[in-house]
Amino acid sequence: MLQTALCQQFSLGIFLKYLKFDWKGCLMPETYCVIGYPMGHTLSPLIHTRLFAFSGRDADYTVREIPPEKMEEAQPLLRSLSGFNITIPHKQRIIPYLDELDAVAGRYQSVNTVSRSGGRLIGHNTDAFGFLKALETAGIELSGRVLLCGTGGVARTMAHECMMAGCELTLGYREADLAQASTLQRELEAAYGRAPKMEITADIDADFELMINATPVGMYPKVDASPVSQSQVARFAAVFDAVYNPRETKLIRMARECGKKVGYGLPMLVWQAAKAHTYWYDASFSPAQIAEITAAAEAELARAFQRDNLILCGFMGSGKSTVGKRLAAKTGRRFVDTDTEIERRIGMTISDYFAAHSEEAFRALESEALADLLKTDGQVVALGGGIPVREENRALLKMGGTVFFLDVSPQTVLARLRHDQSRPLLKGADKAEKVAALLAERRSAYLAAADFVVSGEGIPDAVAEAILSQKKESGKEKP
Numbered sequence: 001m002l003q004t005a006l007c008q009q010f011s012l013g014i015f016l017k018y019l020k021f022d023w024k025g026c027l028m029p030e031t032y033c034v035i036g037y038p039m040g041h042t043l044s045p046l047i048h049t050r051l052f053a054f055s056g057r058d059a060d061y062t063v064r065e066i067p068p069e070k071m072e073e074a075q076p077l078l079r080s081l082s083g084f085n086i087t088i089p090h091k092q093r094i095i096p097y098l099d100e101l102d103a104v105a106g107r108y109q110s111v112n113t114v115s116r117s118g119g120r121l122i123g124h125n126t127d128a129f130g131f132l133k134a135l136e137t138a139g140i141e142l143s144g145r146v147l148l149c150g151t152g153g154v155a156r157t158m159a160h161e162c163m164m165a166g167c168e169l170t171l172g173y174r175e176a177d178l179a180q181a182s183t184l185q186r187e188l189e190a191a192y193g194r195a196p197k198m199e200i201t202a203d204i205d206a207d208f209e210l211m212i213n214a215t216p217v218g219m220y221p222k223v224d225a226s227p228v229s230q231s232q233v234a235r236f237a238a239v240f241d242a243v244y245n246p247r248e249t250k251l252i253r254m255a256r257e258c259g260k261k262v263g264y265g266l267p268m269l270v271w272q273a274a275k276a277h278t279y280w281y282d283a284s285f286s287p288a289q290i291a292e293i294t295a296a297a298e299a300e301l302a303r304a305f306q307r308d309n310l311i312l313c314g315f316m317g318s319g320k321s322t323v324g325k326r327l328a329a330k331t332g333r334r335f336v337d338t339d340t341e342i343e344r345r346i347g348m349t350i351s352d353y354f355a356a357h358s359e360e361a362f363r364a365l366e367s368e369a370l371a372d373l374l375k376t377d378g379q380v381v382a383l384g385g386g387i388p389v390r391e392e393n394r395a396l397l398k399m400g401g402t403v404f405f406l407d408v409s410p411q412t413v414l415a416r417l418r419h420d421q422s423r424p425l426l427k428g429a430d431k432a433e434k435v436a437a438l439l440a441e442r443r444s445a446y447l448a449a450a451d452f453v454v455s456g457e458g459i460p461d462a463v464a465e466a467i468l469s470q471k472k473e474s475g476k477e478k479p
Contacts, residue, residue: 032280034084038065044063047273057281064077098121105123108125108156110125112272113275113276127157149172156187162196169196170196170204171184174201182198211232214242223396239251246301309379313446314405318407319416319460334379379401404454414435
């Protein structure tokens with residue numbers, strides 16, 4: 001009777017929101033959060049909200065920034081929650097405030113999930129579970145010779161799992177991380193009675209069943225980096241990269257092109273989140289459900305990190321600069337020409353730089369300038385003709401904005417450049433033959449880089465309007 005009387009004080013809408021149909025009376029909805037500092041963009045709310053939905057739970061999940069010096073005063077709040085997740089820098093700082101650690105969290109002395117049981121706070125670590133499930137999803141066995149690059153918290157968890165699985169482990173490290181790598185080596189030797197090998201990553205020249213990247217190398221925006229070289233990748237049977245932004249890092253791309261098995265970081269993130277729900281309320285999830293959430297998280301990453309730039313690619317003489325200036329005027333954006341930006345940086349013309357250096361040196365400059373330029377939003381960017389040829393540049397372009405390929409014929413290029421003597425690649429005789437051959441060679445790269453293909457044969461204003469029309473019709477306008 002008391003339960004009925006209390007519930008009648010609420011409106012029907014509030015009653016349905018707060019009543020739990022488990023005969024416990026009128027309860028507040030379950031409340032969860034992730035704590036860390038500082039908290040930038042995080043996928044946790046999206047992932048956990050969908051996990052709650054699959055479980056049919058009425059739960060709120062929020063993000064809370066807690067500076068380290070505020071951890072003590074945050075305890076009443078944290079103890080009022082149904083459970084919470086923890087990220088940097090609190091994975092160790094939270095431990096003194098907990099009543100208990102489970103075996104895994106105790107082993108790693110690192111906590112990323114806290115559950116409640118009878119008023120007690122219990123610390124868990126789900127990173128290892130996420131790592132093993134991500135390997136399983138990718139069809140990769142944790143066995144044999146394993147190269148683990150990294151010495152931080154995630155690497156430490158993975159190193160322990162490798163040792164427990166009986167792997168022949170090699171720790172790959174940078175010279176600057178020697179002390180941290182040595183500490184991890186001693187820890188593993190003490191725990192398992194055998195020490196992993198240690199070697200500077202760049203010097204490694206050996207075959208491995210599995211290479212694991214537990215470093216941030218290759219993470220957005222420095223997507224053109226990899227912890228190992230193409231020749232090293234060729235000697236690995238499988239590669240797992242814990243980096244999940246972008247989904248396909250340079251390392252994964254190299255491995256896939258070599259025909260190796262690959263494992264991605266985003267499924268690891270989702271699986272470790274799912275394991276938290278097991279501790280919170282004994283939930284379980286199917287691989288299909290995890291795959292659905294992983295796809296949603298990937299789409300969210302693309303939305304959050306996609307720059308709102310209009311990027312024009314194409315062959316020399318396709319009108320990128322002229323059309324780009326028209327677009328900038330029509331949209332109020334800043335116009336940037338990569339060739340002009342590079343000349344500003346090097347203090348000489350590109351033609352002079354080619355004469356003094358090599359084409360490869362110039363291409364490296366292009367990639368560096370492109371990465372810097374695409375950190376900014378709201379631009380029209382005219383690309384040098386060779387930029388899309390490099391695969392690492394195409395990866396940058398996919399996240400840097402909407403890319404339009406201005407398609408023109410060799411005849412149009414020749415007509416537009418007939419008086420231009422500044423192009424290093426068109427010096428000498430047989431200009432028509434060079435244009436036709438180079439345009440045919442680069443066309444596949446332009447198509448691979450572009451979101452849309454627009455004819456560059458018309459007058460600049462008409463081409464600019466065609467670009468704006470394509471973008472609008474595609475729905476790729478930012479809200």
